[in-house]
Amino acid sequence: MSLDNKEPEPQQIKEExxxxxxxxxxxxxxxxPISEHGEQLVLKQETGDTEKKTFPCLTYRENVLKKxxxxxxxxxxxxxxxxxxxxxxxxFINKSNxxxxxxxxxxxxxxxxxxxxxxxxxxxxxxxxxxxHKGEKPFSCIICCKSFTRKSSFIDHMRTHTGEKPFECxxxxxxxxxxxxxxxxxxxHTGEKPFSCIICCKSFTRKSSFIDHMRTHTGEKPFECxxxxxxxxxxxxxxxxxxxHTGEKPFSCxxxxxxxxQKGNLTCHMTTHSNxxxxxxxxxxxxxxxxxxLDVHVRTHSNEKPFKCxxxxxxxxxxxxxxxxxxxxxxxxxxxxxxCGISFSQKSNLDRHMRxHKGEKPFSCxxxxxxxxxxxxxxDHMRTHTGEKPFKCxxxxxxxxxxxxxxxxxxxxxxxxxxxxxxRFSCVxxxxxxxxxxxxxxxxxxHTGEKPxSTQLS
Numbered sequence: 539m540s541l542d543n544k545e546p547e548p549q550q551i552k553e554e555x556x557x558x559x560x561x562x563x564x565x566x567x568x569x570x571p572i573s574e575h576g577e578q579l580v581l582k583q584e585t586g587d588t589e590k591k592t593f594p595c596l597t598y599r600e601n602v603l604k605k606x607x608x609x610x611x612x613x614x615x616x617x618x619x620x621x622x623x624x625x626x627x628x629x630f631i632n633k634s635n636x637x638x639x640x641x642x643x644x645x646x647x648x649x650x651x652x653x654x655x656x657x658x659x660x661x662x663x664x665x666x667x668x669x670x671h672k673g674e675k676p677f678s679c680i681i682c683c684k685s686f687t688r689k690s691s692f693i694d695h696m697r698t699h700t701g702e703k704p705f706e707c708x709x710x711x712x713x714x715x716x717x718x719x720x721x722x723x724x725x726x727h728t729g730e731k732p733f734s735c736i737i738c739c740k741s742f743t744r745k746s747s748f749i750d751h752m753r754t755h756t757g758e759k760p761f762e763c764x765x766x767x768x769x770x771x772x773x774x775x776x777x778x779x780x781x782x783h784t785g786e787k788p789f790s791c792x793x794x795x796x797x798x799x800q801k802g803n804l805t806c807h808m809t810t811h812s813n814x815x816x817x818x819x820x821x822x823x824x825x826x827x828x829x830x831x832l833d834v835h836v837r838t839h840s841n842e843k844p845f846k847c848x849x850x851x852x853x854x855x856x857x858x859x860x861x862x863x864x865x866x867x868x869x870x871x872x873x874x875x876x877x878c879g880i881s882f883s884q885k886s887n888l889d890r891h892m893r894x895h896k897g898e899k900p901f902s903c904x905x906x907x908x909x910x911x912x913x914x915x916x917x918d919h920m921r922t923h924t925g926e927k928p929f930k931c932x933x934x935x936x937x938x939x940x941x942x943x944x945x946x947x948x949x950x951x952x953x954x955x956x957x958x959x960x961x962r963f964s965c966v967x968x969x970x971x972x973x974x975x976x977x978x979x980x981x982x983x984x985h986t987g988e989k990p991x992s993t994q995l996s
Contacts, residue, residue, distance in 0.1 A: 874888075
């Protein structure tokens, strides 16, 4: 293109069409741009060897190989964005950037890895990925010797040593180590949610959140526990689950020192120290420290039981009770005593059992000072002093102090003999088994040296 001494009128130029127009793009005609200094960005073709023809930018003295590349390069100096994405309205300097962006909406990954088949939306990303298969990591940190495939990753890593946070949010002033983190953060201010689910139309700020969401539709559970084989939809759920196997409880209460596997459980626990009960039942006025406990309580008034057992059809107020019930069908006993190896279907039963090994008897009778491992045993014992017999047989009217005594009595009417050939009551000290619990209780005194109440009073 020749130069004229006169100031030329802006020339209307349009990029040559190399591929079919995408329905999601809008191309505008653009003027040959003017630099900040007011000088025309002149397209000048060098003469000479035909194999080495270049097109120089007179503003920054850079050379490009093709005329159309120079046009795109010239626009970069002005900041003009003439290529608009119709679905989201975002604009771009050149058409190639627009085409790359559109693949976010279409999900297209045309560049496939020949080794593993993984697809990419850009060829540059494929080239970087191929280095993983080659094992090339040319960029090494001089502080910790960690190596990287990409120079950009190496530069980002160095900031973890220097503490540099060069990317500042112009809206709130918050700074970030990585440009990608600033970009994600800025969507909080703009409200932009570029990742949309094509099934339910829900939108997301981050691509990772969008990918996690899609698994709720597909049912995919790619994160598998190597210890028990259980699979999870989200990596965070696998991480929480794995603490069951390791026993790790990283969240500790600063007040009492109690530890938890999940941060949410610690947050709920902290309300027990503040005595704050902000959640009140509109029916009876009872207050709760946690909203979930209120929700369960409200079902006692409405008699709602949304959690149903698929094996027997029985329904329950909350999921915890359902899970506990299901173990009756499966026979699962996940809570095991480390001292004697006995397993239990409920953690509360294991906790009570552990008191036997520790010798703990936290429940004391206020009349005779006799102590008990389990609160229910103390309650039954108190009735020997009060004479209360709250358990009544509907067949003959006879009353009993303990529910277990009523259960045994009912077998007289039903002629049931469930333990005729079974000895289900076992001594934890010597292993001897008995058909009835009173016989076991009597036997245990051989080991403890305890004397019955009647002997103590005489």
